[in-house]
Amino acid sequence: MSAARQRVIDDTDQDIQYGPGDWLVVDPNSLHVGNFGPVYQGTSHASSSDSILSFPFNGTSISVFGSIIISTVNNITDPTWECYVDQTKIPNGNDKFQFPENNWGLCSQPQLDPGPHVLSIQVKSKGQKFYLDYLTYTPLPNASFETAVLLYPPTDPDIVYGSGWRSFGGETGTNANGAQLFLSFHGTSVVQYGFVPHELSHNATWATYSIDDGNPVNFTLPGLAPTEGTTQYFTSLFRTPTIPSGPHNLVITYGGDDQHTPLMIGGFYVTNTSTGAMLFPSPISISPSISTTTPSPSPSQNPSDSAKHSLHTASVGAIASLVVAGVIVSLLIAIGIVLCQRRRRRKQHTPDPTAATPYPVDEVPRSLAISAGDAGSRKTRPPGSFLPVPQNSWTGKNRVNNSLRPPLGFASSSASGSTASVPIMQQHSHNESSLPEENGARVMQHHDSGVRLSTLALDLRARNDVVHLPPGYSAV
Incomplete structure (x- = not known):
């Protein structure tokens, strides 16, 4: 089962049909009676003869x-x-009550079938006036109004109590300094009603309200006269100015303490526009937390610092979004670190094209390594032996005998910290080294990549029995 906020209909509402009868508007100054507060909105209709009034509505109470x-x-x-x-x-309510009171319940029907209804009141009078002040009814959940006043009771789900609130005789209130209440509403103005209990301190004090994090506005909690022995009900504590229609947040901060009159919540009358009655679960029980150590700002402090908390603080969705964002950022940082490490390792193992790494010269069979002193002598080449052809490191081809150590008779020359085996040969003017013939073949070691036009080179190029060895340069 669910209940909705009630709509308040003042006696001046044009939907109330007065008559037949002698209905008239009453001077509110004539109705300062009892301890149930003044008449609502300062107006009341009265009849001192047999009269009828009617009011059509669409609701459930x-x-x-x-x-x-x-x-x-x-x-x-x-x-x-x-x-x-x-x-x-x-x-009817208690229609025999012998003491004058305002805001008295005249009659009520708490449950009705949803749909349109008509209220009618038949008055019989012999001269004593019957007074109508206002009506309340529960509209349908999907009802909307161009303008209406909705009653937010103390148990409304859009009222959130901070620390320091507790139950006083079944009503919610506080006498803890700095205690706050948060109200979320849709409308253009708010009137707060409360009451002043005679059982607690009668000393007047103050409180503030602020709307949408605006500057706090002070209002007085009047308390009671020292000799007053009756609780004052239906006391209007403050009325906000008119603000643009829409959703708003209101924060109330109590400025007194246990030596001053408490702040008691009777309800909020919200002038509402173009929105539904908004269902909420019923019944609702509130157990305000009792704070034994409530912050106690002095009256000179500005309570707006604590009043600027939003009614709906961190939503779970926002917190979850922050957590997800944090995880994503952490993953991106970790991936960046891994990529940097891989790039650093790759850079360490990748040959630098600008470095002077000696071009590898693979092992030459010892039978072909002939010193300059052996020039003119012939040696027999082992059957099946060959001169390996070095490959550039980025051709993708395997180097021939790349793992072999230089044989005896080879000298080592280093460049950029690398060692390559270079045969010792006789030097010629054009960086050519000629070896004696062996089995009709001659070996020539080149020391640069220039064009060789020497007589020796031309002579050897014309011969088919010359074996050319490349220079021991860096691979470029």
């Missing part, structure tokens, strides 16, 4: 409030009234 000022003579009460919904009588 209805209640009628007014001032009760009756006379009883010879057990005859004047005035009397009967309330009907769709021509069915509904219960």
Whole structure:
């Protein structure tokens, strides 16, 4: 089962049809009676004869409030009234109460079938006035209004109590300095109603309200006269100025303490526009937390610092978004570190094209390594032996005999810290070394990549029995 905020209908509402009868508007100054506060909005309608009024509505409950000022003579009460919904009588309140009071429940029907209904009140009077102040009814969940006043009770889910609030005789209040209340509402203005209990301190104090993190506005909690022995109900504590229609957040901060009158919450009357009644679960029980160590700012401090908390603080969705973002950032950092390490290792193992790494010269069979002193002598080359052809490191081809150590008779020359085996040969003017013939073949070791036009080179190039060895340069 669910309940909705009730809509408040003042006696001046044009949907209330007065008549037949002598209905008139009452001077509110004539209704300063009882301890249930002033009449709502300072207006009331009255009739001192047999009269009828009616009010059409679309909802699930209805209640009628007014001032009760009756006379009883010879057990005859004047005035009397009967309330009907769709021509069915509904219960009256205490219509024999002998003391004048405003804001008195005249009749009520807490449950009705959802849909359109008509309230009618039949008044019988012999001269004593019947007073109508206002009506409340529960609209349908999907109802919307161009303008309306909705009652937010103390148990409304859009009222959030901070620390320091507790129950005083079944009502919610606080006398803890700095205690705060947060109200989320949709509308253009707010009126807070409360009451002043005579059982607690009567000393007046102050509180503040702020809307949408605006500057705090002070209002007075009047307390009671020292000799007052009656609780004052339905006390209007503050009324906000008119603000643009829409969703707003209101924060109330209590400035007193246990030596001053408490702040008691009776409800909020919110002037609402173009929005539904908004269902909320019912019944709702609130157990305000009791703080034994409530922050106690001095009256000179600005309570707006603590009042600027939003009603809906960190949503779970926002926190989850921050966590996910943090994880993503951590993963990106980790990936960047791994990529940098891989790039560093790759750079360490990749040959630098600008470095002078000696071009590898693979092993030459010892039988072909002939010193300059052996020039002119012939040696027999082992069957099947060959001169290996070095390959550039980036051709993808395997180097021939790359793992062999230089044989005896080879000298080592180093460049950029690398060692290559270079045969010792006779030097010629054009960087050519000629070896004697062996089995009809001659070996020539080249020491540069220039064009060789010497007589020796031309002579050897013309011969088919010359074996050319490349220079021991770096691979480029």
